[in-house]
Amino acid sequence: MPQPKSPEARSETIWFDGDQVAWEDARVHVLSHALHYGSSIFEGIRCYKGDKGGAVFRLREHIERFFFSARVLRMDMDKLYTQEQLERACVTTIEQNGLEECYIRPLAFRGAGAMGVLPKDCPTHVSIAVWPWGAYLGADGLRNGIDVAVSSYNKFAPNTFFALAKIGGAYVMGSLAKIEAVRHGYAEGILLDTEGRVAEGTGENIFAVLDGRLITPPLGHSVLGGITRKSLMIMAKEDGIEVVEQTMSREMLYMAEELFFTGTAAEVTPIRSVDGIPVGKGGAGPITLALQDRFFAAVRGQDPRHADWLTPVSPAVVAAE
């Protein structure tokens, strides 16, 4: 079976239904319900190498959201595992693969049962893959900002699908928006909701600096409750920055002094232009860069105020066994 092409996107083992299996053996049946109807849920988590070794950022919150997504999809994952068991499985998989810095992808999906939309006799499968993964929107983008465009795709309305859960099928639209953005030479697309309000990127929340205040669309406006978003809001308030969850119209993207994306994959990525219009003076703004510094200090264990956001991993322990 063809393997993922990127040589970095590999590790030795993947946790699959309770066992560590070889990377190439983590296979699924073609009649899996999730392949036909998008019935999967997932998480994206990062582990960072800090002064005291590797540590997973906000593992508890991510696994909590994983279980929330399962509940929304009426998937019985909680009958199979506790949150603590899956947190442990994430840590063990990182250690097993000898990694200190990596991306972690828990996935739960409906497997093969009776064919049809009704998931009858479809077992729930759970996997956790880990691999080294650099800056999602590019190392240069992290420093200097990225060029983005408003997407021609709208984020689904609250009464049509669930934005607060990470459900596989929902990402078909996000994937189309990302393809469109890249095809037009942009790093990412910004999705407006069906009322024309700013929602988020295809895998990122968005923040604007306007009159020195930090503004982000509220939950309920077709956005994911990002864990990076929440962490940044806490750190901004600690720095005395006023943070407001507020409806954002498209032109606010053009008015903003600064704009940035947050996300586990994207981390804190400055946006330097929208639809070809420079944001502020163009490039990464000072508040964005200060918050980016705060973020990287926290994930690398250099911020004692948020030591409890980190779960240590000890690959050396496994390697020595």
Ligand code: PMP
């Ligand atoms: N919005 C969407 C649609 C996402 O997929 C993600 C990535 N999980 C985010 C926002 C950012 O969320 P987080 O900070 O929890 O990674």
